[in-house]
Amino acid sequence: MTDKPRALIVGGSLAGLFTANLLGRAGWDVEVFERSPHDLDSRGGGIVLQPEVVEVFRRMGIDVGAMTLGVASRYRTVFGPDGSIQSKQLAPQVQTSWSLLYSTLRKGFGDARYHQGMTLAGLDQDRDAETVTARFADGSSRTADLLVGADGGNSAVRALLWPDARPRYAGYVAWRGLVAENEMPPVSREMLHGDFGFANNKGSHILGYLVPGAHNDMRVGHRLYNWVWYRVADEALLAEILVDRNGRPRVSAIPEGMLADRWRAHLDTEADQLLPPPFGEIVRATRQPFIQTIRDLAVDQMVSGRAVILGDAAAIPRPHTAASSSKAAANALSLADALASTSDIDVALARWQPAQVALGKALLRQGMQTGDHLLFGRRPLLEVG
Numbered sequence: 001m002t003d004k005p006r007a008l009i010v011g012g013s014l015a016g017l018f019t020a021n022l023l024g025r026a027g028w029d030v031e032v033f034e035r036s037p038h039d040l041d042s043r044g045g046g047i048v049l050q051p052e053v054v055e056v057f058r059r060m061g062i063d064v065g066a067m068t069l070g071v072a073s074r075y076r077t078v079f080g081p082d083g084s085i086q087s088k089q090l091a092p093q094v095q096t097s098w099s100l101l102y103s104t105l106r107k108g109f110g111d112a113r114y115h116q117g118m119t120l121a122g123l124d125q126d127r128d129a130e131t132v133t134a135r136f137a138d139g140s141s142r143t144a145d146l147l148v149g150a151d152g153g154n155s156a157v158r159a160l161l162w163p164d165a166r167p168r169y170a171g172y173v174a175w176r177g178l179v180a181e182n183e184m185p186p187v188s189r190e191m192l193h194g195d196f197g198f199a200n201n202k203g204s205h206i207l208g209y210l211v212p213g214a215h216n217d218m219r220v221g222h223r224l225y226n227w228v229w230y231r232v233a234d235e236a237l238l239a240e241i242l243v244d245r246n247g248r249p250r251v252s253a254i255p256e257g258m259l260a261d262r263w264r265a266h267l268d269t270e271a272d273q274l275l276p277p278p279f280g281e282i283v284r285a286t287r288q289p290f291i292q293t294i295r296d297l298a299v300d301q302m303v304s305g306r307a308v309i310l311g312d313a314a315a316i317p318r319p320h321t322a323a324s325s326s327k328a329a330a331n332a333l334s335l336a337d338a339l340a341s342t343s344d345i346d347v348a349l350a351r352w353q354p355a356q357v358a359l360g361k362a363l364l365r366q367g368m369q370t371g372d373h374l375l376f377g378r379r380p381l382l383e384v385g
C-alpha cells in the first residue's frame, strides 16, 4: 500500500494518457484501464499540433526542442471545383500524427500500470469514505480516490453518470484516407504536396496535408498524404455506410480496411462529380479509405463525486476546430493543476469543472458554426449579449 492519492483512468487513448502521465508525475498512484486488448492502432491520421499537447510533453520531461514532432506545411491553398486556385496564403504550421502522440505518451507512462483488455462495466461511489470503485467486465474491481473517464465519444462512464448526455449526429461524415507521398498521382503531387489544401463544393468540403509515415517516419519520401473529405449524408445513408465489410453495424466510425467494397466505387463517382482534379486523383489513389461520423457533444457537468469525464467523453468538437486532442490535453493539464493546488480533492474538482465545461461548449459552438457554414451554407448566427 502507498499513501499517495490513487487515480483510476478508464480509457488508454490520448486523453487517458495525457492525464496518466501528468498525474503520475504529480505524485499520484495511477493505473490505466483500456478496453482494447492490443496497442491502439493508428486512428488514421493527421493532427494539427497545438501548444497544449507540446506543454504535456514538456511537463513529461521530453526535450521537445530536440524532437521532431511533425511535418511542416507552408501555404494554405484553396481550390475551386475546376482545379483553379482561389487563394494561396503563407500560413506555416505543423501536422503530427495520432500514432506519434500515442506512442510518445505510452512510452512516457510505461507498461506496468497500463492494463489492456479491461472494460469498465460499472462504478460505485462511497461518499463517506470518499472513494470510487470501478467494476470491470472480467469481474475484477479497483478502488481509488479518483476515477477519470477518458473513454471517448461513446463513454461508458458518461452513460453511467449522465445517461441523457449523448452525442448527436451533425448531418455529415468525414471520409478519410492516407496515400504514401511517393505514390501521389502527378497532378496531386504538383498541386498539393507540402501545403495545406482545401476545396469546397455543395455539401462537400475536402482538405489535406502531409503527416508522418509508418513508425512516425518523417523523412522526405516516407511520409503520408492525409485527406479528410466531409460529405453531407442523411441518417438512412449513414446507417448503410456504418455496416462494415463483415456485415457488422458500427457506432460512429469504420477503420481502415473494414469499409464494405461498394463504398469504394461510391467515393470514386462522387470524387468525379465534386472534387477538383488534385483531390479527385488522391481520393482515387487511396487503397483503404475509412470513415468517421461527425457528432456534437458538450456536457453540462464533468464531475460527479469522485468521478470525472474528460476528452471526447465530455465534449466532441467538430474536427474543423483542430482541437480534439488539444482540448483533451487542456482538460488533463488543468486537472493536474487543480489537484496540485489543494490537498482537498473535492475542492480541486469544483475548481476544475467550470472552465472545462465552458471550453467544451465554446469549441462545440465554434465547430458547429464552421461546419454548418461549409457543408450546409448556413450563416453563423451572431451572438448578442
Ligand SMILES: Cc1cc2nc3c(=O)[nH]c(=O)nc-3n(C[C@H](O)[C@H](O)[C@H](O)COP(=O)(O)OP(=O)(O)OC[C@H]3O[C@@H](n4cnc5c(N)ncnc54)[C@H](O)[C@@H]3O)c2cc1C
Pocket: 010, 011, 012, 013, 014, 015, 016, 033, 034, 035, 036, 040, 043, 044, 045, 046, 047, 048, 098, 118, 119, 120, 121, 150, 151, 152, 153, 154, 155, 156, 253, 292, 310, 311, 312, 313, 322, 324, 325, 328
Ligand atoms: C476513429 C477515430 C479517428 C480519429 N482520428 C483523429 C485524427 O486523425 N485527428 C485528430 O485530431 N483527432 C482524431 N480523432 C479524435 C482524437 O483521437 C480524440 O479527440 C482525442 O484522442 C481524444 O480522445 P479520447 O482519448 O478522449 O478518446 P478516444 O481516442 O476515443 O479513446 C477512448 C478510449 O477509451 C477506450 N474505452 C472505451 N470504452 C471503454 C470502457 N468501457 N472501458 C475501458 N476502456 C474503454 C477505447 O478503447 C479508447 O481507447 C479520432 C477519433 C476517433 C474515435
